[in-house]
Amino acid sequence: MTSSPARRIVAAAGQATLGAFLTFAGVSHLTVAREEFQAQVPSWFPLDTDFVVLASGAVEIGLGVALLSVWKQPARGIVGATAAAFFVAVFPGNIAQYVEHKDGFGLDTDTKRAVRLAFQPALVAWALGATGAIRTLRGLRHRRSVTR
Template sequence: MAVFRNVGQALLGAVLTFAGITHLTVARSEFQAQVPGWFPLPADFVVLASGVVEISLGLALLTVWRQPARGLLGAIVALFFIVIFPGNVAQWLEHKDGFGLDTDTKRFVRLFFQPLLVLWALAATSAISTIRGRLTSRTQATR
């Protein structure tokens, strides 16, 4: 089980690092389709900033292997996936093409993959058990 978790973490780190690099280079305009029209910052700035965050999180996943830091990192990555989810919803609701998602059906189906990324981050890093353990130890310390 630990081998699968380690491979999952390394693979997720590689995917995030690669995606972040493409934010800054070849897929920059594609990622702009995911920035909601109502968001108060320029789409290009959001794409560049999120690319830097993705690269940082990806590299951290590739280098942080000891608990509890590993689990906390996994929780942060999961939160990142949750925070960017409105961009995916906006792409669907605003009918924006990007990454071959050129129909509302394709954009809608894509929404169901975001929870899988959240679960991947949590499972590959043992985030839930790490956080649960930290909360339990804090509760016992205050008694």
């Protein structure tokens, strides 16, 4: 199934924007916003808070650079699915920030923290939609089942 040129342009722009966003956020993890990101690490998480911030920043940089670099399927869809999985994996940190009433990034009220929670599913959808991840993964699964 092919998509229209306009849809491909919108998807490519979405992918590039998400890649830039992730790269910027990852660099921020390692530099200017390191303490702010620590507010999103749940108090119950068994690893050192600073290590988690640094590691997640490195992952974000890797995903961002990959989104800025990979334009052919199936790699594009795999990177998109990986980014979506990353957004799901860090969601407990956003929930913990809300439940533990931790301030960070101007999220200094429960209302602001709750609104922030609503954006995580949008990030997942963005990563999947801009990269054609669902279609790519279905195609890979189909090819795998045919070759068995």
